[in-house]
Amino acid sequence: MKKLLHIIATPREEGSRTLRVSEAFLEVFTRTHADWTVEELNLSKEKLPSLTVQRLDGKYVLLQGKDLHGELKETWSELIAHIERFMSADTYLISTPMWNFSIPYTLKQYIDIILQPKYLFRYTSTGVEGLVKNRAMVVITSRGGDYTTAQMRGADFQEPYLRFVFGFVGITDITFINAQPMDMGEVLQQEKIALAQEKAREIAGTR
Ligand SMILES: Cc1cc2nc3c(=O)[nH]c(=O)nc-3n(C[C@H](O)[C@H](O)[C@H](O)COP(=O)(O)O)c2cc1C
DSSP, rough: OOEEEEEESOOSSTOHOOOHHHHHHHHHHHHTTTEEEEEEETTTHHHOOOOOHHHHHHHHHTTTTTTOHHHHHHHHHHHHHHHHHHOOOSSEEEEEOOOOOOOOHHHHHHHHHOOBBTTTTTEEEEEEEEOOOOOOOEEEEEEHHHHHHHHTGOOOOOHHHHHHHHHTTTTTTEEEEEEOSSSSSSHHHHHHHHHHHHHHHHHHHHH
């Protein structure tokens, strides 16, 4: 059975604007992909492993092209479990608000956990090779402000960052649905959520 991994980076539940858009996406996706399973990874509910000095030693072992052994491998078991869970998916949905022009720290921590040499990418004589092949990603965001304007466009470090980081590991088919502005009046907020939901339903049906 094919799997969509839904990575949630907002701690807000019923109040979340981002999740209102994701729900519209998933409602169509589950209906049009009856043979798929949807697995949720809520980064605020998970106890994400931290990158201790010992675990970081492992990263440098991997960067030298070597494998992890013994105690080092054991200390990496939680990181490897997250990497394997990520790699077990056929497609991804990320639901994230904008926090301080970029992503919430839980999503950054998750990226720091899974983006490991030998697992998600490797260096070759010709450069970097992403190892997450043949997968697509939809990223649903919501932002308080509006980053489509000439004044604010340059302050959006969220979309370019996520595009680069997941492109780096091989995911080049990435679609963004950005609900914005969310905090510049109730009427505008409802209007823009509805617009993003419409786009989300449309994209979910074509995946
Ligand atoms: C800690 C924090 C930082 C935020 N930083 C920004 C920001 O840099 N730019 C912006 O437009 N909105 C910012 N916001 C507003 C949120 O992006 C916005 O309210 C969003 O819709 C929240 O999504 P959610 O309801 O799914 O959690 C911030 C909100 C919080 C809580």
